[in-house]
Amino acid sequence: MNSASPGGTTPPKPPPLMGGLPAPPYPPGPRRWFADFAWIPPRGVCRDVLIEADGDRFTSVTPSAAPSASDAEHLRGLTLPGFANAHSHAFHRALRGTTQADRGTFWTWRERMYQVAGQLDPDTYLALARAVYAEMALAGITCVGEFHYVHHQPDGKPYADPNAMGRALIQAAAEAGLRITLLDTCYLTGGLDQNGVLPLAGPQVRFSDGDGSRWADRAEALGPDDRGLLAPHAMVGAAIHSVRAVPPEHMHPVVAWASRRGAPLHIHMSEQRAENETCRAVYGVSPARLLYDEDVLGPRTTVVHATHVSSADLELLGGSQVYACLCPTTERDLGDGLAPARPLAAAGCTLTLGSDSHAVIDILEEARGVEYAERLARRSRGHFTAETLLQAATTAGHTSLGWPDAGQIAPGARADLVTVSLDSLRTAGAPDGVALETAVFAASAADIGTVISGGRDVVRDGVHLLVPDVPAELARTIRAALDPAPSRPRPS
Numbered sequence: 001m002n003s004a005s006p007g008g009t010t011p012p013k014p015p016p017l018m019g020g021l022p023a024p025p026y027p028p029g030p031r032r033w034f035a036d037f038a039w040i041p042p043r044g045v046c047r048d049v050l051i052e053a054d055g056d057r058f059t060s061v062t063p064s065a066a067p068s069a070s071d072a073e074h075l076r077g078l079t080l081p082g083f084a085n086a087h088s089h090a091f092h093r094a095l096r097g098t099t100q101a102d103r104g105t106f107w108t109w110r111e112r113m114y115q116v117a118g119q120l121d122p123d124t125y126l127a128l129a130r131a132v133y134a135e136m137a138l139a140g141i142t143c144v145g146e147f148h149y150v151h152h153q154p155d156g157k158p159y160a161d162p163n164a165m166g167r168a169l170i171q172a173a174a175e176a177g178l179r180i181t182l183l184d185t186c187y188l189t190g191g192l193d194q195n196g197v198l199p200l201a202g203p204q205v206r207f208s209d210g211d212g213s214r215w216a217d218r219a220e221a222l223g224p225d226d227r228g229l230l231a232p233h234a235m236v237g238a239a240i241h242s243v244r245a246v247p248p249e250h251m252h253p254v255v256a257w258a259s260r261r262g263a264p265l266h267i268h269m270s271e272q273r274a275e276n277e278t279c280r281a282v283y284g285v286s287p288a289r290l291l292y293d294e295d296v297l298g299p300r301t302t303v304v305h306a307t308h309v310s311s312a313d314l315e316l317l318g319g320s321q322v323y324a325c326l327c328p329t330t331e332r333d334l335g336d337g338l339a340p341a342r343p344l345a346a347a348g349c350t351l352t353l354g355s356d357s358h359a360v361i362d363i364l365e366e367a368r369g370v371e372y373a374e375r376l377a378r379r380s381r382g383h384f385t386a387e388t389l390l391q392a393a394t395t396a397g398h399t400s401l402g403w404p405d406a407g408q409i410a411p412g413a414r415a416d417l418v419t420v421s422l423d424s425l426r427t428a429g430a431p432d433g434v435a436l437e438t439a440v441f442a443a444s445a446a447d448i449g450t451v452i453s454g455g456r457d458v459v460r461d462g463v464h465l466l467v468p469d470v471p472a473e474l475a476r477t478i479r480a481a482l483d484p485a486p487s488r489p490r491p492s
């Protein structure tokens with residue numbers, strides 16, 4: 001890890017983290033940056049912004065600063081807060097490209113995904129996730145919500161540490177320079193059909209704790225402190241996989257645990273029409289109604305996708321003040337349908353963004369995907385401003401993951417910064433007044449130059465400082481996940 005402080009002095013070593021995890025770099029000392037342009041709501045994009053931080057927090061933000069502040073580090077282009085990726089399954093990254101050769105469906109894609117899930121162990125998952133999170137950092141993501149359900153050994157027996165897989169993800173995030181909310185997921189059944197609940201089958205058996213109460217016991221054994229922290233960079237949240245995977249009677253222990261902990265609670269909901277149809281057949285109501293009746297919906301809840309929802313569902317979701325996490329690149333990749341972003345927002349849901357299956361990892365692409373889906377659905381433009389889309393990618397995303405003090409460049413907030421080039425092949429020529437629109441509608445992850453997470457440099461000039469060769473690590477670890485060889489990669 002690059003732990004050099006800006007002043008070149010050697011700070012003292014930090015204490016070890018809880019749970020025996022390796023410590024991330026110690027908090028940096030005071031730092032100053034001078035940004036050509038920075039987005040500072042509600043003022044919008046400001047010019048010549050002096051940004052100061054001490055440790056992992058901003059201490060002051062001064063627009064129109066004198067150029068004499070040039071002793072500060074220069075941030076070229078447009079500076080934004082770090083992005084929150086509110087919905088990730090790290091191991092799905094291994095499927096990119098492999099599921100495009102045959103036409104397939106969501107359900108055949110899911111079978112391939114299960115095969116990869118069956119190959120992982122704590123060591124290989126650490127190596128794979130570290131590479132995937134490094135790819136995220138290169139895309140400007142400073143916080144990930146990892147919707148994690150590969151808990152146990154392939155035959156369903158717990159590891160010696162029943163949370164070995166979750167801890168591997170937490171360590172991977174530390175090594176890649178991200179914060180993580182481990183959305184520990186309850187996953188108990190194999191699905192629904194018209195006749196009822198299906199048993200777990202094949203690779204699914206390693207997802208299950210047996211029942212909701214035992215899920216809660218294992219989540220508690222992760223050892224969160226009274227703020228839900230597992231380490232300075234890691235928080236625990238709860239997740240119910242879906243109405244397909246958790247019968248209503250088992251939802252209550254998860255909801256109760258999240259409520260007692262004040263933790264985020266995430267759930268996949270109505271991604272496919274088939275889920276709605278089988279939910280109606282078995283339970284007589286829509287997924288949204290079922291979740292409402294089981295007290296799953298509330299202001300700490302995120303429903304992921306919400307692609308196929310009725311006006312009655314929208315009323316329940318908006319009235320419950322949930323977050324709706326949209327994953328446009330995954331939804332279009334899997335042929336899910338167009339998420340009803342505008343109706344969800346109009347109903348009172350707060351939108352967030354996730355790269356989910358990692359068909360691509362590019363939060364700017366997710367952000368404009370929300371607007372473009374509305375344009376295609378309604379054949380008209382202008383449903384969400386660039387600023388609104390960026391709020392989904394920053395403040396809203398972080399808050400939905402339990403980090404309400406992140407996602408904005410403001411005194412007291414976590415010192416996460418991302419720069420977007422305004423003179424790249426994709427962005428050159430844009431007048432000053434449309435920097436934000438250029439970033440959201442034309443830039444890509446390739447235009448991210450600098451990433452600072454909690455005051456620490458993670459990416460500089462488009463190069464990850466903690467993971468030396470991210471493409472090579474992705475190639476090696478994905479090969480191991482797709483085609484496990486006798487000598488599996490070990491984490492370095």
Ligand SMILES: [Zn+2]
Pocket residue numbers: 087089147268304356357
């Ligand atoms: Zn998902």
